[in-house]
Amino acid sequence: MANWKIFVALVSMLAAAAAAFVYQQKQREPASSGISETKVRVEANKAEQIYQEWGCGTCHGERAAGGPQGPSLLGLSAHWRRETLLRYLKDPVSVRTADERLQQLSKRYYPISMPAFDGLDEAQIETLADYLLKR
Numbered sequence: 001m002a003n004w005k006i007f008v009a010l011v012s013m014l015a016a017a018a019a020a021f022v023y024q025q026k027q028r029e030p031a032s033s034g035i036s037e038t039k040v041r042v043e044a045n046k047a048e049q050i051y052q053e054w055g056c057g058t059c060h061g062e063r064a065a066g067g068p069q070g071p072s073l074l075g076l077s078a079h080w081r082r083e084t085l086l087r088y089l090k091d092p093v094s095v096r097t098a099d100e101r102l103q104q105l106s107k108r109y110y111p112i113s114m115p116a117f118d119g120l121d122e123a124q125i126e127t128l129a130d131y132l133l134k135r
């Protein structure tokens with residue numbers, strides 16, 4: 001009989017310890033803003049990786065601040081809406097022919113011009129565009 005009581009006591013202690021543990025873990029969970037900051041960081045890392053892998057930096061500079069073969073990509077949100085930028089990254093010529101500023105820009109870097117990146121998939125292009133629009 002005594003053994004049985006000890007067993008019950010042990011089980012309830014374990015249950016209490018488990019409850020305390022769960023409570024502590026809950027306290028440690030980051031606030032929702034923490035989660036979205038992490039997400040933003042992950043997206044930025046993805047975009048930076050695409051930027052490097054696809055050689056954007058060879059013309060626009062490692063930090064996107066421009067170089068002899070391509071303009072700076074900082075502050076793009078002043079000139080671009082998301083949709084048009086997505087289209088431009090897939091097919092620069094079609095957007096450029098309807099845009100005076102891009103034609104001037106293109107002349108400045110002649111004979112180099114922005115290549116079409118049709119090898120990038122839709123998700124990669126969106127990741128890049130969203131990232132560039134925030135810089």
Ligand code: HEC
Pocket residue numbers: 051054055056057058059060069070071072073076079089092096102105106109112113114115117128132
């Ligand atoms: C071979 C050089 C070269 C490469 C590589 C290149 N670009 Fe460009 N890019 C240019 C040039 C030159 C322009 C100027 C406008 C034009 O030619 O259409 C330009 C223009 C742009 C613009 C418009 C800038 C503005 O002021 O509105 C964006 C956005 C852009 N490039 C993004 C990218 C991204 C993202 C990549 C990589 C996926 C990339 N470029 C790769 C040469 C390049």
